[in-house]
Structure formats: C-alpha cells, structure tokens
Amino acid sequence: MARLRDPDMVNCFGEPLKPEEYKSLVKCLDSAQLGVDTCLVDGLPALQEHLIKYCRAVAASQTDDLELVEGAMLLIEQLSMSLGQAVPPEGSQPRFSGQWQMLVATGGGWPYGRLQYVPIIELLEVSEDGQRFRLESKAGPLYTSAVGNVTWVRPPNRLQYHVTDFRVELLGASLGVPAPAPDNELLVFASAPGIALARSAAGGMTLMGQPV
Known part of the structure; x- marks a missing residue:
C-alpha cells in the first residue's frame, strides 16, 4: 500500500506523475466508496479487477467524481505495470482493435x-x-x-x-x-x-x- 503512495512514481511511458494526478491517485486510495484497503486483502489482481469494474460502471453512467475516476485509472495503470502484461508471439494479432x-x-x-x-x-x-x-x-x-x-x-x-x-x-x-x-x-x-x-x-x- 505504501508503494502505491510513492510521490515519485511514473506512468507507463516512464514520465513522472503530475502533482494533480498524484492528488487524484491519493483520493482514490482514501475513498471509502472504492474500498481499496478492503480489496488489497485479496491481492493486487483482485484490486485491479475491482477498479476495472468501477470504470465499467463509470463508462455506463458518466456521472461520478472525475478526480476519483482519474485516480482509479491511475491506480489501474500502476497495477498493470506492477503485474506485467503477457507479450504475444511475434506476428500475432494485436489485441486492441x-x-x-x-x-x-x-x-x-x-x-x-x-x-x-x-x-x-x-x-x-x-x-x-x-x-x-x-x-x-x-x-x-x-x-x-x-x-x-x-x-x-x-x-x-x-x-x-x-x-x-x-x-x-x-x-x-x-x-x-x-x-x-x-x-x-x-x-x-x-x-x-x-x-x-x-x-x-x-x-x-x-x-x-x-x-x-
């Protein structure tokens, strides 16, 4: 949990988070609505899945606090980097289309x-x-x-x-x-x-x- 509050963390392009991004990330971590602490008990993959479900709900409603939404997106980004991504074989179809x-x-x-x-x-x-x-x-x-x-x-x-x-x-x-x-x-x-x-x-x- 402490590492997720590191003010020197970087984004997926290796650039430092902006101060306003870090503020949103901390807001997400502290949010009782999102319950990050509770999900962490089950591990980082469970937390990532929980936050993705939240973003899916946001995509449908488009009504939630935007700082909280940004914080969830930033936390998913950090979790994706921590958990890693499977690299497909050379010549395989791109997954995003x-x-x-x-x-x-x-x-x-x-x-x-x-x-x-x-x-x-x-x-x-x-x-x-x-x-x-x-x-x-x-x-x-x-x-x-x-x-x-x-x-x-x-x-x-x-x-x-x-x-x-x-x-x-x-x-x-x-x-x-x-x-x-x-x-x-x-x-x-x-x-x-x-x-x-x-x-x-x-x-x-x-x-x-x-x-x-």
Whole structure:
C-alpha cells in the first residue's frame, strides 16, 4: 500500500506523475466508496479487477467524481505495470482493435477543464489487422476525421499512429484547417469486455467504451 503512495512514481511511458494526478491517485486510495484497503486483502489482481469494474460502471453512467475516476485509472495503470502484461508471439494479432468511443479524458485538450466527460462524439477505430486507424469527432455541425497508419511497439497494445489524411467539415463544407502533428503514440494499459484505458504519449489518459 505504501508503494502505491510513492510521490515519485511514473506512468507507463516512464514520465513522472503530475502533482494533480498524484492528488487524484491519493483520493482514490482514501475513498471509502472504492474500498481499496478492503480489496488489497485479496491481492493486487483482485484490486485491479475491482477498479476495472468501477470504470465499467463509470463508462455506463458518466456521472461520478472525475478526480476519483482519474485516480482509479491511475491506480489501474500502476497495477498493470506492477503485474506485467503477457507479450504475444511475434506476428500475432494485436489485441486492441475495433471501434471505441472516448468517454473520459484527462490532462487537458478540452476547453472546460483538465478532466472531462468527453462532451462530443469522438470515435477511434483500429482495423482488425491492426494496420490502419480512423479518428472521427462530431460536435454539432462540425466534423473532423484523421486517418492513417498504425505501427505496433512492444509491449503489446502500444501503438504509434501516423496521420495521412485530415479533414474538417462544417455543415458538409470542407474547411482549410491546418492538420495536427502527424505522429502520436497510445498505450492501452488495461482492457476488459466493453472498455479500455489508454495513455497518450502527449500525457493524458482516456477511458474508452465500445459503442452499442
């Protein structure tokens, strides 16, 4: 338990946690609602499973305290690193694919605060063969689309993506908006039926759900 409160812990990209992230992590550890101490009696895998169930409930309701949600995501990230991930054989199919909706975002990138229940429709789709991706956003009459190639990096579910086509449309009319940086990296540090948690190399985390 003491190690989970280490202020010098790092994220899955090896970068130190930000002070506001550490604050959310401690809030999660101290939360009577989440009962981390009780779950620890059964070991770290049981705690990880408990927190993933909590995130699945958050994905459905999108109503809980966002600092608590971020803390749970951070704790799952730490547990995933501690417990390790099985590395698939060379040439095997990537495990992370299909269509995913961004539900919770941390670390900025939205106009109304560092933590957000994503206020727009944002969908990430990774092809079944793991070679291509599409990221679409819809906010009222505004539509954006980024399409490109995916490169997989070990450990599993760490993907680098390169944008080859970027479009912005307003009411169906194309806008001449400069494209974002063409390259980024995403590490999916936990997944379970219906949800996935990932961190971007840019620093923020995302809770994703599969559209029904």
